[in-house]
Amino acid sequence: MEKSTWTTKVGLAQMLKGGVIMDVVTVEQARIAEEAGAVAVMALERVPADIRAQGGVARMSDPELIAAIKAAVTIPVMAKARIGHFVEAQVIEVLGIDYIDESEVLTPADEEYHINKHKFTIPFVCGCRNLGEALRRLAEGAAMLRTKGEAGTGNVVEAVRHFRTVQGDIRRLQSMDEDELFTAAKNLQAPYELVKQVAASGRLPVVNFAAGGIATPADAALMMQLGVDGVFVGSGIFKSGNPMQRARAIVEATTHYRDAEIIARVSKGLGEAMVGINIDQIPAEQLMAKRGW
Amino acid sequence: MNVGILALQGDVREHSEILRRIGVRPVEVRLPKHLAAVDRLIIPGGESTAIGRLLTLYDLIAPLRARAGRDLAIWGTCAGAILLARTVLDMKQGGQPGLEVMDITVRRNAYGSQLDSFELPLNMPVLGDEPLPGVFIRAPQIESVGPTVRVLARLPSGAVVAAQQGRMMATTFHPELTSDDRVHRYFLEL
Numbered sequence: 001m002e003k004s005t006w007t008t009k010v011g012l013a014q015m016l017k018g019g020v021i022m023d024v025v026t027v028e029q030a031r032i033a034e035e036a037g038a039v040a041v042m043a044l045e046r047v048p049a050d051i052r053a054q055g056g057v058a059r060m061s062d063p064e065l066i067a068a069i070k071a072a073v074t075i076p077v078m079a080k081a082r083i084g085h086f087v088e089a090q091v092i093e094v095l096g097i098d099y100i101d102e103s104e105v106l107t108p109a110d111e112e113y114h115i116n117k118h119k120f121t122i123p124f125v126c127g128c129r130n131l132g133e134a135l136r137r138l139a140e141g142a143a144m145l146r147t148k149g150e151a152g153t154g155n156v157v158e159a160v161r162h163f164r165t166v167q168g169d170i171r172r173l174q175s176m177d178e179d180e181l182f183t184a185a186k187n188l189q190a191p192y193e194l195v196k197q198v199a200a201s202g203r204l205p206v207v208n209f210a211a212g213g214i215a216t217p218a219d220a221a222l223m224m225q226l227g228v229d230g231v232f233v234g235s236g237i238f239k240s241g242n243p244m245q246r247a248r249a250i251v252e253a254t255t256h257y258r259d260a261e262i263i264a265r266v267s268k269g270l271g272e273a274m275v276g277i278n279i280d281q282i283p284a285e286q287l288m289a290k291r292g293w
Numbered sequence: 294m295n296v297g298i299l300a301l302q303g304d305v306r307e308h309s310e311i312l313r314r315i316g317v318r319p320v321e322v323r324l325p326k327h328l329a330a331v332d333r334l335i336i337p338g339g340e341s342t343a344i345g346r347l348l349t350l351y352d353l354i355a356p357l358r359a360r361a362g363r364d365l366a367i368w369g370t371c372a373g374a375i376l377l378a379r380t381v382l383d384m385k386q387g388g389q390p391g392l393e394v395m396d397i398t399v400r401r402n403a404y405g406s407q408l409d410s411f412e413l414p415l416n417m418p419v420l421g422d423e424p425l426p427g428v429f430i431r432a433p434q435i436e437s438v439g440p441t442v443r444v445l446a447r448l449p450s451g452a453v454v455a456a457q458q459g460r461m462m463a464t465t466f467h468p469e470l471t472s473d474d475r476v477h478r479y480f481l482e483l
Binding site: 001004016018036073099251 | 300301302303304305306307338339340342343346347350371372383384385386387401402405406407408409410411413428429430431467470
């Protein structure tokens, strides 16, 4: 019997497809998420909108909170470690949860090196803004990707930009002949073997979810129609007027993402969405998506 | 023959790709009108709580209960096996909806968290002597089977991982994550 193989690491992400992963900061929120049909929860101390508002250094959550959330639900539990903070990752791994997010939403611990994720038995999800970044994370051992978007804004524009960029990069590779792929790998700053694989298959080798700014059922369906495998919703649910109803509606819109009648029905009377932030009003040094490289 | 894959959530594409490789073009089933058009259905791997909730919301439980094993051959992988089971152990707090059509008792997350997910070659006699690659991800376990249920595969420990009751089949592992298409071919004959 072989445990924690590459197939099982990538495989759990494959089982989450077509689903919604929700940020939760309490046991009660985790229960609401499970009840609403989330496929997994991300256990956090503060949602990105609060991290953005309160400032300071954002770190791994208290292991006690992560353990309490794990005990409260039967669906997979994820938690975030700082970029490059391999000891936070070691701590999360021994808690026996299901996935680690090496996340730009927390303050990076290393400005040069990401975590060597091959050294862990727990699988990792990492953020990306373009294909080069995606393939560098895969080379380091990430088993799942998410396009970064801009967390804590309730503004889907960056999620769209990052996913369209990845897709555009893939389409350009597909149009190249074999000779051109060597230089493409150099320009993408990504391993040639992965570049060749993506050029041949026309898609990323692992599951890719959208994240960072999804606040409504229509936002979730937009990302699904663009071609992502599922969505992370962070501040969008528990910073809104009626979290349970909004969580359910986003789950239904993610499943029925091509059915505008269903999206219209579940979007009715949801109450207030989280207050959004326009990206150009955020000081450049506070943009989270720029963290990681 | 019209083969459907329940596409509420889960690894639908992996099942679809294997079926296409063996010359079957499946349809995605999300609503009762899609279900009415198929006579075989695969329930993929995914989260049984999420899929169960959507089955209830979109009125799929009653037609599935009425047809499963009769004019609808049905196969559940992992979460799908949980949804087929008459009895489910370790449900989420407050319980969770299922089809309760197959006479098996299934325990969710029977081996532990993701860190206990594993791969192991399986012996499945109905598919011949060649071992089958077994991929178990936060897998459930079939704890007991009724008198009309046939056990198709066990782990070396004796734990049941595949079972069949007439035109209904449950596997706690994921043949769709491998390149071995024998379980899919077996299902198409069910």
